[in-house]
Amino acid sequence: MSVAELSRETAAPPAFALYRAIWRWHFYAGLLVLPFLFSLAVTGSLYLFKDEINAIVYAKELTVAPSDAAMLAPSEIVKRAQAAVPGTAFRYAPPEATDRSAEVGIDSGSQGRLSVFVNPHTGEVLGQFADSGSSRTPLMQFIKKIHSLDYFGWLPNRVIEIVAGWTLVLVITGFYLWWPRGQRGGVMSIRQRPPQRVFWRDLHAVTGALAGALIFFLAITGLPWSGFWGAKLNSLADQYGLGYPAQFFAEVPKSDAHAAHMGKAMTQTSWSLENAPMPQSGATMGEPIGLDTAVAIFDGLGISKGYIVDLPQDGEGVYSASVFPDQVAGERVIHLDQYSGAPLFDGGFAELGPVGKTIEFGVSVHQGQEFGRVNQLVMLAACLAIIAMSVSAIVMWWKRRPKGTLGAPRYPQDMRIPRTILIIACAVGLIFPLVGLTLLLALAADIFAPKLFA
Template sequence: MSTTTSAAPVESAVPGASLYRAIWRWHFFAGLLVVPFMLNLAITGSLYLFKDEINDSVFAYRNGVVTSRQALAPEKLAEIATAAAPGSAVTSYKDPATPERSAIVTVSGDAGSTLVFINPYSGKVLDTVGSTEEFNYVVKRIHSLALFGGFPNKLTEIAGGFAMVLVVTGIYLWWPRRQTGGVVTVRGTPARRVFWRDLHAVTGAFAGVLIFFLAITGMPWSGYWGSNVQAWLGSHDLGYPTQLWDDVPKSQKVTEDILPVVGWTVEQAPVPLSDIVVAQSNRPTGLNKAVEVAKSAGLTPGFDIALPSDEAGVYSAAIYPDDLSKERMIHIDQYSGKPLVDISYGQYPIFGKAIEWGINVHQGQEFGRVNQFLMFATCLAIVLSCVTGIVMWWKRRPSGRVGVPPPPPQRSVYIGLWTIAVVFALAFPLTGLAILVMIAVDRAIIRTIPPLRRAFA
């Protein structure tokens, strides 16, 4: 992602100068709007990439245990958790991922939802923390700005779309045009603007594809685009295999309502109901049996299991590990112990698989350390692009003015740009709408009101 260093008169003599200026102007406005959001995404994203390392170091006191004798039964751990939070009821249990990990029981009461970390051998409560106050959960919510409400979350969605615009326009601006430097090398020293221009351009050129990938694979989590794509895939049997639910009664709840961690593809999948006829002649099997069924079915250690909330509810067990092939979710009848719905990554339709794969790579999980550090390097590249863009703009801007790149000499170039904006709006409505508003404000307000025209010149 870059801007130009040439003076306006020279640019206007070059063929295609109008298009270059228009794209440069778009790139500038998009960057001006998106920098705070991109910095937030990159910084919080970097933290989330190392969530396991943070849990194993900063929060080792509640996540790590020393193995000793036989572990306590899940139901016993659930009793300990409710005793630690009087007046609460167990909503989910997290099976320890390794013998050296604590068990985590989620309980809910008048005070809200609480995570209780328990040594599975001694039964000692290691820590209690509100579900919405857990460090990595807070980081993730700040990452999307969902912590601050629906509107800020939609701004992040717009920023993700603008990130794609910045990459595409930045590559166009970086593309070699007679210059001998600033393509793969950085000229000058930090005291000169050309140094920051080249560093910005070269960083964007090398990391652009990865930045674009992070932006587009982050879109499924967005409030508007993600939920609409999810609904469309579901209605066309392209998300999760709906036929697996054909022979079981379904509740009004969806999977994301009950499980603490759930895959994007099955978030809106309905939760089955237990067989009430069987309930008349059988007592509930209990958490111990449900955990045993989940393990026997092949769920790898570390899975979450949600408990039934009423007489018709089910036990829902799910695991979403780094290895996508082991991704699994099972709903278990609370009376018979029979799996009602059993779904794995291999059963997803092609679009569901593609999106889950993209999310896994986005989170640095698919290719081990290589994936993790590649995504971390991309986050650093985003920070560097933002910083160099700000410094470059500050060194270029005229005193007392914003220093917006000049408008294109040929006004007809905007016909093509408006067409591109409309097409983008169809693919990413909120970002496309923001682009249309940006062009309209530029054309109808900034350039027609003399004080604004001077301020933005």
Template sequence: MSTISAAAAVEGAASGVSLYRAIWRWHFFAGLLVIPFMLNLAVTGSLYLFKDEINSTFFGYRYTVQPTGKALSAERIAEIAASAVPDAKATSYKDPARADRSAIVTLSGSAGSTLVFVNPYDGKVLDVIKSTDEFNYVVKRIHSLAYFGSIANRLTEIAGGFAMVLVVTGIYLWWPRRQTGGVVTVRGTPGRRVFWRDLHAVTGAFAGMLIFFLAITGMPWSGYWGANANAWLTENGLGYPVQLWDAVPKSRKVAEDILPKSGWVIEKAPVPLSDIAAAQSARPIGLDKAVEIARRLGMTRGFDVAIPSEETGVYTASVYPDDLAGERTAHIDQYSGKALIDVAFDQYPFLGRAIEWGINVHQGQEWGLFNQLLMLATCLAIILSSVTAVVMWWKRRPAGGLGVPPMPPKRSVYYGLWVIAGLFGVAFPMSGLAILVMIAFDQIVVRFVPLLKRAHA
């Protein structure tokens, strides 16, 4: 009886060691691949959190004005902006968010899309820049790596999925197993590897859930997962309220095609058409009237108005404020002034509202400065975790090898992990596919290629 018990104990210990080594190995490989991307996301994300403060401090010359008397009309501001760029036409107008803010007009012409900042009181043109050169736009494009093409953007999407894997596997590796140090305290000094191991583990343990939150709320912007998630929500009545579009003719354009900024849930919603019959006889209401209607509908200050470029186009007013309760999009017939579609945040289904809320918190907009500082602390934790991971690996790697954690004694432990990886791949296909490739490389290529096997020792 004692022999059987002893054998069972040995078997259990071997299984525990195998699982630990397998997860440690996954954590290592995922971290090795994801660190450069996580550093980029953390640094650029930190900048974007304080975009308003950066705009006011470094670009105040084009965003900040001195209120003096009555503001000019939207149409007059659009005319002034158009005169500043030859052969260009106004495509959208941004209402000043505050009395001391400039109006922004987007122009489209032979030189591409251009932003013109206008003092709404005296009509002075404060700055003219290409839309793609605007600071916030550049930071967002670098953040997602879309600046470097679709392949780089997909790699960021994979990194987002891997970040979730790192959090889950990291919590497992950190979980106390009779040890007292390295759980909530850091042992040793910077000269010792244990110091960096503990600093890495404790940082990940305390910030893990917030890092996971940032990763999963960033996925809606990803090229593959985000687009498919948006389509799935819409098809199942969980995104924008599609029934509001049933009674109006629709164009082939969607909201993101015409608006400088829109809510994620609404960005793929089709743009309706103005009364085609009226286009033959009626005159457009004009930008001033469209702005007036948007205000009457309850749009908070700082809303954008897309200007129709075709006879059947519509004026589209949209606002995406810090307070999500004020999020709203309205399509206005350019002849009758009728609001063809008027959808607010509280009309989204629950899941749509939840995703928009997550995005708002992700961007540091939900609870003011506290939200910004909380997300900044999470970004700093990502940077610290990345740096400590590299230092920890550098200190433990053997000469001539990569210092990869050893293979588990029992390879059968991978069967359950493969199932988990498969389920994860269903939820996040790009990341799941990368994990399967990583497993195949580790289990097939590394095992049977002597050179790689030695390098991974």
């Protein structure tokens, strides 16, 4: 028995009309987002284990033999790196432990920006590869850019925002379709009896029921990084003091550059500090304190191991240390005047406004970091559920569609249903404009060309 047949037996005619309308919109949502969801789930599964994968693929560059010997001074490590790759150093990452290498970012000119890895005990250059920013390695940068569609340019990156919004629609309508209406099979158990498409329907429905909340969470916590909606939310949070602590910049000289922008951008930054202004060193006369002193100051201020130092690139630049550990409570950014060594900014998670804290926590859980291995495995289970649901949806659709047609659920005759959905579409459009635009386009096609997706 198909889903429609089962519902026809257990629902009154008006309820069935609503069911069929929502089923059709569930079909639209799946049609739009399925390929993207599959890609997001695969790349997301890999990125959850970025540290473990990096430790295997880049073991030669990232690890050294443990030693109790004193480490070389940061400036000496930078010199060793520049001897191997001539150019201007723009970043220094101290080793996190005695068995880890130090990283030096060098702008080599002809070869572009490179990450050079040095044994902090011996000064031996272990290897180099293209600078990968906050992703730290080319493989993880590639996976991250595929995940966000940033690899394909500006427009596809905006598509991710639409996909995330439609995924919310997919989950909500999916729960409505799954809701038991007198049936027992296919609710929390997968039936094995013929026809075979019942198995695929049950696999899709039961998996969605179990993982729907997690999928909704992944979609909603991914939206802040989107190019349009996320940027607007960030701007509003900053405007009303709900994001980064603006008062930290009130009494220090600031440049026109921002933490996440090109040019003087930091290697890594949080969502809340993306639009935060970069402070400037106050005096341009006298000798800079140098990297060794800057690192000593950062260590003295108690910043956690694993931090990265962005080096000043001109007379007004600052030394910037940033650390974003698995637990968001440890996030911290410090900017030092390159001449006096005075802290111009020293803030972290505790200083953020409520919106900033909520977003940072959500992103941390989204990436499988906040609660350790359990967090990784739960997010992995959500990704695997998405893959299973994508496959079952394709098989189920292929088996039920009439030959030569797209096989969308039939258009309901009760026009009150589309009016209700129009109100929902307008509400969604106010919150997520790009999603609302595509909802209205689909609704227009549904009303004026109902046979288009027949």
